[in-house]
Amino acid sequence: MSKANAVPLNIINRNDLTPICCHCDKGLTEVYSKTKGVGFIEGKNVLYFCPHCMKVLGFGQSRMI
Numbered sequence: 001m002s003k004a005n006a007v008p009l010n011i012i013n014r015n016d017l018t019p020i021c022c023h024c025d026k027g028l029t030e031v032y033s034k035t036k037g038v039g040f041i042e043g044k045n046v047l048y049f050c051p052h053c054m055k056v057l058g059f060g061q062s063r064m065i
């Protein structure tokens, strides 16, 4: 029997580690974000980008309500 499709993912909070930008390999002590969209009712689309090379790291949603 295989449990390959049911492997649990452990998420460990490591605030003591500094992520590295996948584009410029610099440490990310902070990440810039920019919101796009009106967002009064629906969630805003948030763009996260590196403060060193300005390349996009990812997208997210933030609800300001």
Ligand SMILES: [Zn+2]
Binding pocket: 021, 022, 023, 024, 025, 026, 050, 051, 052, 053, 054, 055
């Ligand atoms: Zn970078």
